[in-house]
Amino acid sequence: xxxxxxxxxxxxxxxxxxxxxxxxxxxxxxxxxxxxxxxxxxxxxxxxxxxxxxxxxxxxxxxxxxxxxxxxxxxxxxxxxxxxxxxxxxxxxxxxxxxxxxxxxxxxxxxxxxxxxxxxxxxxxxxxxxxxxxxxxxxxxxxxxxxxxxxxxxxxxxxxxxxxxxxxxxxxxxxxxxxxxxxxxxxxxxxxxxxxxxxxxxxxxxxxxxxxxxxxxxxxxxxxxxxxxxxxxxxxxxxxxxxxxxxxxxxxxxxxxxxxxxxxxxxxxxxxxxxxxxxxxxxxxxxxxxxxxxxxxxxxxxxxxxxxxxxxxxxxxxxxxxxxx
Numbered sequence: 001x002x003x004x005x006x007x008x009x010x011x012x013x014x015x016x017x018x019x020x021x022x023x024x025x026x027x028x029x030x031x032x033x034x035x036x037x038x039x040x041x042x043x044x045x046x047x048x049x050x051x052x053x054x055x056x057x058x059x060x061x062x063x064x065x066x067x068x069x070x071x072x073x074x075x076x077x078x079x080x081x082x083x084x085x086x087x088x089x090x091x092x093x094x095x096x097x098x099x100x101x102x103x104x105x106x107x108x109x110x111x112x113x114x115x116x117x118x119x120x121x122x123x124x125x126x127x128x129x130x131x132x133x134x135x136x137x138x139x140x141x142x143x144x145x146x147x148x149x150x151x152x153x154x155x156x157x158x159x160x161x162x163x164x165x166x167x168x169x170x171x172x173x174x175x176x177x178x179x180x181x182x183x184x185x186x187x188x189x190x191x192x193x194x195x196x197x198x199x200x201x202x203x204x205x206x207x208x209x210x211x212x213x214x215x216x217x218x219x220x221x222x223x224x225x226x227x228x229x230x231x232x233x234x235x236x237x238x239x240x241x242x243x244x245x246x247x248x249x250x251x252x253x254x255x256x257x258x259x260x261x262x263x264x265x266x267x268x269x270x271x272x273x274x275x276x277x278x279x280x281x282x283x284x285x286x287x288x289x290x291x292x293x294x295x296x297x298x299x300x301x302x303x304x305x306x307x308x309x310x311x312x313x314x315x316x317x318x319x320x321x322x323x324x325x
Contacts, residue, residue, distance in 0.1 A: 003035055003292045004044075008060075011045060015059035015066055017052065034285035038293060049108040050074065065130060067109055077103050085111045085128050090139035093124040118144060227251065230325045231273050231301060243268070252276065255290070258299065270294050273301040273325075281309035288320060301325055 003025060010016050010024055022032035036058045039045045046064070048057040052073045059066055071082060081103035085091065093101060093113075104111050104126050111126045114136060123143075127136055231254060235242065238260065246255035256271040272287035279302045291298035303325045306314070314322045 002295055003289075004039065007035065007039060008044065011058060011060045012063070015048065015057035015070065017055045017057060019055070021058075030281065030285050031289065034282065034289035035292065038286065038289050074107075078107055081107050082110055085126055088139075089128045089131050090136055091126050092140075092143050093126060095143075116140065227273075227275050227303065227325075228254070230303065234301060234323065234325060257294075257296075267297070269297045269299055271299040271301065273303075275303040277304050279304050279306050279310050281307065281313045284310050284313045284317075284320070284322075288317060291320075297321070299323070 006025060007016070007021055010021065016036075018029045018032040018036060021036060022029045025032060025035075036045065040047050040058060043061070045058045046061045048059060048067060048070075050057060050067065050070060050073055052070055057067065057070060071079065074082060077099065081100060084100065085104070085107065093104070096104060110129050112129050114125050114127050114133070116123045116125060125136070125140060127133075127139075131139075228251075234240075235258070241259040242256050243259050244257040246257065248254050252275040254271075254273040256273070258269050258271050260267055260269060270287075270291040272283075272290065274283050274287075276283070283302075284300060287300050288298055298320045300314070300320055300322045301324075302322070314320055
């Protein structure tokens, strides 16, 4: 059974941590963390915000209710917020006191924010994480009924009385209009001059931005070409064929599925190419985890210097072909 299938089988029973996975796979915690990280990036696992000890939980996206078994790891204030959202299921943010508002925002595993447009305004609610979106309306309806009733009373009060301040404001506007000495022609002339100045400034700024973007793009492309050319040169020297380029990260990381020949036998392998000043053991571990998930061998190419821990890892894993570009 592959590493991936072993981990997914474990997670179906209960959320796990890297230490438990390392023990089950007979490997170290760093390697277990790398494999779990890769599975979560593919959506096969979810990572909790809740931490038990110093590590989060990795759990089955189809069975999030299992997280409730670890509520004991919350602090006292978060537990209070947990009890509130568990009982209420849906609660408006403006009904919470300041401390509870903070706690609700920290309770990301169990309290999910949902925004509702009401009379042109955005109203924030918190909902129980297992509650379906279509069920929110029935819980939120009493809040909106109360708001509509309150708004109706306020509108009635406003229609019955016109404040002295409003009357004074109207009189002040009329007086200022009567005292205006600037003619319509003068106003138009001033506006046209201002518009011309603004247009010239905007044109200059747009030109500068265009030139800057071209220079940055040209610089980035040259950097990318140089690193990629080194990788391609290595492949050509080893008579390796690129079957698929999986992804690239800021022109500093590349992933490939390759085809090479071991004697007369055709062989597929996974390649991770990394460009860093200092290549760390986690870089090697993530690449190795990917190769294990794909169940093919690994070529690890790097430009830069290996850290001591990265060197040790490559020495301990002879099945990895590590090469400096």
